[in-house]
Amino acid sequence: MKPFARDTWIEIDLDAIASNVQALRRHIPSHTQIMAVVKADGYGHGSTTIAKEALSNGASRLAVAALDEALVLRRAGITAPILVLGYTPIEAITNAIHENIELTVYHVDWVEEAARLLQAEGGHLALHVKVDTGMGRIGVREEEEVLKLVERINSSAGIEWAGIFTHFACADEEDTTHVTEQHVRFQQLLTVLKEAGNMLPLVHCNNTAAAILFPEWGYDLIRLGIGLYGLYPSLYVKQQGRVTLTPALSLKSRIAHIKTLPQKASISYGATYYADSNEQIATVPIGYGDGFSRQLSNRGSAIWSGKRVPIVGRVCMDQIMLSIPEGTANVGDEVVLYGRQGQEEISLDEIATLLGTINYEISCMLNYRIPRVYVRNGQYVGICHGIANNFLQESRKKAGI
Numbered sequence: 001m002k003p004f005a006r007d008t009w010i011e012i013d014l015d016a017i018a019s020n021v022q023a024l025r026r027h028i029p030s031h032t033q034i035m036a037v038v039k040a041d042g043y044g045h046g047s048t049t050i051a052k053e054a055l056s057n058g059a060s061r062l063a064v065a066a067l068d069e070a071l072v073l074r075r076a077g078i079t080a081p082i083l084v085l086g087y088t089p090i091e092a093i094t095n096a097i098h099e100n101i102e103l104t105v106y107h108v109d110w111v112e113e114a115a116r117l118l119q120a121e122g123g124h125l126a127l128h129v130k131v132d133t134g135m136g137r138i139g140v141r142e143e144e145e146v147l148k149l150v151e152r153i154n155s156s157a158g159i160e161w162a163g164i165f166t167h168f169a170c171a172d173e174e175d176t177t178h179v180t181e182q183h184v185r186f187q188q189l190l191t192v193l194k195e196a197g198n199m200l201p202l203v204h205c206n207n208t209a210a211a212i213l214f215p216e217w218g219y220d221l222i223r224l225g226i227g228l229y230g231l232y233p234s235l236y237v238k239q240q241g242r243v244t245l246t247p248a249l250s251l252k253s254r255i256a257h258i259k260t261l262p263q264k265a266s267i268s269y270g271a272t273y274y275a276d277s278n279e280q281i282a283t284v285p286i287g288y289g290d291g292f293s294r295q296l297s298n299r300g301s302a303i304w305s306g307k308r309v310p311i312v313g314r315v316c317m318d319q320i321m322l323s324i325p326e327g328t329a330n331v332g333d334e335v336v337l338y339g340r341q342g343q344e345e346i347s348l349d350e351i352a353t354l355l356g357t358i359n360y361e362i363s364c365m366l367n368y369r370i371p372r373v374y375v376r377n378g379q380y381v382g383i384c385h386g387i388a389n390n391f392l393q394e395s396r397k398k399a400g401i
């Protein structure tokens with residue numbers, strides 16, 4: 001029995017996740033740890049399963065953007081160190097203390113308040129100092145400020161200075177000027193801290209792009225995001241051929257309705273497409289309500305029976321229509337929206353280019369309505385997500401997964 005009611009699902013190949021971590025492991029210095037970045041629900045892949053897979057294949061730490069995301073991982077029984085990369089409101093830090101979650105800090109006032117809270121309530125809080133070397137997002141910029149911040153952390157009971165890091169804005173580009181300037185600035189700040197008598201904690205700067213192109217800047221750990229999922233941060237990084245990555249995500253559905261119209265007829269909202277007489281039109285249950293962009297109306301395609309077939313008419317909230325030019329399609333036939341079928345492939349990079357964005361956004365857009373099914377050695381080994389969760393409780397047992 002199928003473990004979900006609606007015929008639309010995401011397949012995540014856990015062997016691909018494992019092989020991507022291992023590929024990066026081989027590429028970076030042996031003393032450099034891997035921090036698997038599983039924010040935004042594991043870039044849309046499901047954070048808890050991805051985190052566990054990464055940890056069993058060479059990652060030793062995790063990172064998320066927000067404390068709530070870290071709590072989800074703890075609730076799933078994950079005990080590995082977790083760093084929150086973004087801002088944490090001071091009133092939320094009690095949760096971080098209780099759940100042993102490391103936080104990012106870049107302002108001395110925040111440390112003052114955290115110190116007061118720890119003094120009142122007790123406990124221990126590990127902090128990573130974020131320095132802004134050219135990303136212009138969050139972080140301390142000036143040397144005096146960095147020194148002041150570190151001094152305040154080191155003099156606060158219950159607060160541990162656990163790390164210092166920066167984030168690159170242009171590591172995936174051919175022109176290395178910006179990333180090199182950022183790295184030089186990072187090194188200067190580290191030198192200033194050392195000269196002031198500080199023992200450096202965990203030092204980190206590399207995201208996927210920098211880890212692939214500048215493995216020698218690994219320091220104590222890399223923050224591996226997009227590469228974990230088998231995607232390259234840019235075409236340029238992909239073309240360098242330094243590390244082989246395998247995409248983990250496929251988006252699949254099944255034909256829900258098939259018709260051959262006796263005469264020319266309009267398809268979908270706005271009647272932007274007219275099917276010819278005898279044109280075979282298949283309806284597939286996926287739409288922008290799932291995070292499948294409406295921008296793909298009359299532009300995107302799917303794979304049916306190993307062949308590309310165009311999306312015709314507008315993408316609706318819950319359904320799309322495909323034109324099937326040759327062969328006989330049937331209700332229940334599998335359709336691949338992203339991923340491979342036979343010799344054909346629709347990559348997330350292709351969709352990103354079509355939509356004028358990056359592959360990161362395409363997988364993140366796929367939302368809670370689509371169940372994530374996990375596959376290892378070609379076998380279904382788990383499932384998460386989806387509005388079908390309640391239904392899943394019983395049907396999972398019946399399906400034996």
Ligand SMILES: Cc1ncc(COP(=O)(O)O)c(C=O)c1O
Nearest residue numbers: 037085167207208223224225226
């Ligand atoms: C601070 C920080 N570090 C690391 C990453 C991971 O980057 P990537 O997915 O390019 O590896 C991100 C992702 O945006 C980030 O914001």
